[in-house]
Amino acid sequence: MTNGEDLNLLVEWANANGSQINPAIEFKYTEEKGIAAVLCEKKLDTSIPNISVPISIAITPKKAYEFFFNDNNKKYSNPITKLYLCHERWLDNKSFWFQYIHHLPQLHEIGSPLTWNNLEKKYLNGTNLGFSLNEKFKQIVEEWYEAINSIPIEKRSDTFEEDSKFYQIYQNLKDGNKDALINWIDNNYNYKNWTGFPMYLWSYLNFTSRSFPYHLVDSKADHNLSMLIPIIDLLNHDPSAYVSWLIVPDGKDNCPYFKLTNNQSSLLHQGDELFNNYGSKGNEELLLGYGFTIESNKADSLALRIKLPLETLPAIQKFGIKLPHLDDYTFSVLDSKKSTNANETKNFDDYKDGLLYYCNESNLIPKNLLSLFAFLVKNDSETNMTLRMKLEGLNKLRRAVEQKYNILKTSNENLSLTSIGEVKGNIKNAVIYRDGQKSLLLKIISEIKSKEKEYFGYYKSNLIDLKKIFKKDIAFKQSLMLSFGIMSIDDVYSSNFQDQVFLLWLIRCFNRNHYDTNNVEFLPIWIQQLFDQFSSAITISEQDIKDYKELYDFLLPNLIDRIPEIYAKGKWTIKELIISGKLLATISYNRESAKEEIILVEPIHVFD
Numbered sequence: 278m279t280n281g282e283d284l285n286l287l288v289e290w291a292n293a294n295g296s297q298i299n300p301a302i303e304f305k306y307t308e309e310k311g312i313a314a315v316l317c318e319k320k321l322d323t324s325i326p327n328i329s330v331p332i333s334i335a336i337t338p339k340k341a342y343e344f345f346f347n348d349n350n351k352k353y354s355n356p357i358t359k360l361y362l363c364h365e366r367w368l369d370n371k372s373f374w375f376q377y378i379h380h381l382p383q384l385h386e387i388g389s390p391l392t393w394n395n396l397e398k399k400y401l402n403g404t405n406l407g408f409s410l411n412e413k414f415k416q417i418v419e420e421w422y423e424a425i426n427s428i429p430i431e432k433r434s435d436t437f438e439e440d441s442k443f444y445q446i447y448q449n450l451k452d453g454n455k456d457a458l459i460n461w462i463d464n465n466y467n468y469k470n471w472t473g474f475p476m477y478l479w480s481y482l483n484f485t486s487r488s489f490p491y492h493l494v495d496s497k498a499d500h501n502l503s504m505l506i507p508i509i510d511l512l513n514h515d516p517s518a519y520v521s522w523l524i525v526p527d528g529k530d531n532c533p534y535f536k537l538t539n540n541q542s543s544l545l546h547q548g549d550e551l552f553n554n555y556g557s558k559g560n561e562e563l564l565l566g567y568g569f570t571i572e573s574n575k576a577d578s579l580a581l582r583i584k585l586p587l588e589t590l591p592a593i594q595k596f597g598i599k600l601p602h603l604d605d606y607t608f609s610v611l612d613s614k615k616s617t618n619a620n621e622t623k624n625f626d627d628y629k630d631g632l633l634y635y636c637n638e639s640n641l642i643p644k645n646l647l648s649l650f651a652f653l654v655k656n657d658s659e660t661n662m663t664l665r666m667k668l669e670g671l672n673k674l675r676r677a678v679e680q681k682y683n684i685l686k687t688s689n690e691n692l693s694l695t696s697i698g699e700v701k702g703n704i705k706n707a708v709i710y711r712d713g714q715k716s717l718l719l720k721i722i723s724e725i726k727s728k729e730k731e732y733f734g735y736y737k738s739n740l741i742d743l744k745k746i747f748k749k750d751i752a753f754k755q756s757l758m759l760s761f762g763i764m765s766i767d768d769v770y771s772s773n774f775q776d777q778v779f780l781l782w783l784i785r786c787f788n789r790n791h792y793d794t795n796n797v798e799f800l801p802i803w804i805q806q807l808f809d810q811f812s813s814a815i816t817i818s819e820q821d822i823k824d825y826k827e828l829y830d831f832l833l834p835n836l837i838d839r840i841p842e843i844y845a846k847g848k849w850t851i852k853e854l855i856i857s858g859k860l861l862a863t864i865s866y867n868r869e870s871a872k873e874e875i876i877l878v879e880p881i882h883v884f885d
Contacts, residue, residue, distance in 0.1 A: 283380055284312065290376035291508045295331040295532070302327060302551060304511055312380075312511045314551040316542075323543050326523070326536035327551060328509055332494055333532050336362055336374065336505040339495075345428050353491075355503055356424035359480040360472070362505070366480075367434070367471035377507040384475075387482045388568025391417070393703055400707035403688030404714055405561060405580055413565070418447055421477040433472060440473040447474075485566040493524050494533060506535050514567070515552035516576055559637065560710045570709040575638060579717040581681075583649065584631035591625070596655075597662075598648045601634055636717060641724040642674070650674040656863055658880070664736055665878035668729065669866040675725045676869070682718040685711065729868075741801070741877040743769060746782055749799035753785060756840045770872050777832060779865070779875055783808065783857040788847025803879055807864065811856045821855045829854050 284306050292298065303317035314328075321327070338353035341361035365372040372378060384392045390406055391414055401407035422444045425437065434440070470476060487510035488503035519540040524533050539551050559578035560570040585593075594600060634646040651662060651670030659666055689711065733740065743766050747754045757763040757778065769775050787808035789800040829851045836844040861875075868874040 283376075287376045287380050288508070291330065291334065294334045295534075296334070296508055297326070297329040298508065299325060299327050310513070312513075314512050316545045316547055316549050316551060319547050321542045321545060323538075326538045327542060328512075329534050329536045330506055330508050331532045331534050332506075332524070334374075334377075334507055335494075335535070336365070337494065338491055338498070338502050338504065345432050353498065353502055354424075355484065355501065356420050357427070358503065359477060359484055360424050360428065362480040362483065363471040363476040366476065367469065374507075377505075381483050382486075384479055384482065387486055388703060388706065389482050389486070389565055390703075390707075391478070391482065391565070397703045397707065400689060400704055400711065403685040404711055405582075406565060406710070407688075417478060417481055418444065418474060420481075421474050424477070425472045434470060436470040437472050440470050443474045482568075486568060489522075489535070493522065493535070509535060509537055509553070512537070512551060512553035514555045514558075514563075514569075516554060516557065516571065516574075518552040518554040520552070520554040560713050564706055564710050568706075570706045570713075572709055574713060577713045577717060578635045578637040579714055579721070581634045581636060581646065581677075582631040583634065583646075585628075587625050587629060590628060593649065593652055596652055598652055599645050600628065601632055601643075601645065636721055638717075638720070641717075641721050642728065647671065647674060647728075650677075654866075658863055661882045662884070663878075664732070664739060664881050664883050665864065665866055667883055668732060668868070668876070668878060671725055671729050671732075672866065672869055675722060678718055678721050678725070682715065682722065685715055685718065736881075739879040739881055742874060743775070743778065746778075750782070750785075752796065752843060753782060756836065756843050760836055760839055775875055776861070777828070779861055779877070780828075780854060780857045781832065781836075783860055784849060784853045785843065787853065787857075788849075791847035792843075801879070804860075804864075804877075807880070808856060808860060811860050811863075812852075815856060815859060817852055817855055822851060825851055825855050825858065 284304055288298065288304060299321060301316055301318040301321045303315050304312060305315050306312050336358065338355070338358045341358040342348060342351055342353060344361060344364070345357060362378070365374050366378050369375065390398065390401060390410055398407070398410065401410070422441070425433070425440065484503055484505065487505065489506050489509070490500065491502035491504045492498045492500050494504065521536075521538045521540055523536045523538070525536060526533055537553065539545075539553075542551060545551065555567070557576040558567075559576055560574050561578070561580070563574075564570050590600065632649070634643050634649075636643065636646075647667070647670055648662065649670075650673045651666035654669040654673055655666055747766060757769075761772075761774065763769055763772065763774065763778075769778055783804060786800045786804040789797045789802075789805050792800075833844065833849055833851075833854070837849060861877075864880060865875050865877050868876050
């Protein structure tokens, strides 16, 4: 990283090559904040851009391909541009960009967890970053190896063969030794081999932490391509800063200029910092790509990965559920090698590592996430989205989120901040990131509970629980008291009799036509109709009879004998008991509360 004197040389170099910095703006270096753009006068002239930099001094894919391939017709890629930065660093003061590259931070100064030591990484246990750092590092190694092997032989360094050996060494290392290797890279490597992996890792992290979209310069370029723009990249990030980026032809050579204006600069006072805005980024993205976090980050997000067999995805899509894609996320620990466009949903191999859903403050439960979980609990009779699927899906989602929260909560209980010493900066970022994830998980759980409560209020007439049965079907309740000593709902739970109660009541609903017409209004016709359908559609097997025989002998003979006014009306054979069991599994869901409560759900379609 540069010091104050180096910073002045960088600014002088930029100005000498066509950059224009508003005279009221000064770049300062401090140990606490690093480099910052500060207003050094009482007022800022807002009639001109704050900073204007010619693209001629930017490090772009076009320049990289001109150097390596002498060909602008090849398809650009970021790895080649990163390799170009490595080469320019190797040139040292012979490089046009010497002053710029000289001020770029070293690996440990960037602060990305990709370069943390083992102690620091322990504070990421239980997080998405903690689970995926090794895989992310492996992706970078693969990217580097592919890049150095793609450049022409005559362009390769003298140490190319030696550098390439790193690939095999890395492949044969265990994870613990890989961590040690990363530390060795940062502390001992001299960065003289420009095709070596250590140099590439340095370049990679500088691109993730300070690059700009190349399509701003070339509208036809892939939106994933990046470039480095000196001076502009010195400004720190403030998510609330209102900033304009503009590419305009300027100068005598009609060279494009990148012009940055902070549209709130008229409100600044002498000594205030002038910020850029990197976009709406959560702490996971900021920490991995930029090496810092923001406390109470309003843009914080949480990634939930749902891994499913690829063969299930066509059915999910056919059901009307949109599969997620990553086009809206610029750099995530969980990103895939190739982002999936919304119109390319049939390329299901893109989802071999799972479906990714991003939850944030404004969208705690993405609609398609809940729909996915609802689909996963669908039974064979459900051909459209039903209320039961939604409720059971909420239950399943809640269990998954609670499990993730508990892992995160318990994975760091034995770690202390009292003996960290010099590594507090990284540990602090880890704690801010982890606490933000925990906070989001709790909010998601709360939102799930609220959504379930909302469903229960709106669809109250379509739901049946024990409380409703005991309140309306007094004769049935009394039959349980006389035969089994069940006086209340609490007795049902304490005696583990909930399933049996519902099995009996479903058969009672089936037989509603055999009772006095004045006493059946509380026995739903929809249950009777479904029971009839099941009776016609289901084939009772010998195994079914064996499975239900003991339960039938325990329940029905005694009930038929003692309370014939209910249990001797209509059909109460073992066949009805078996059908009742299959129907119960189809129209019920278990609501997780203080007691695991069975709820009967009328099979209606929902469209929200």
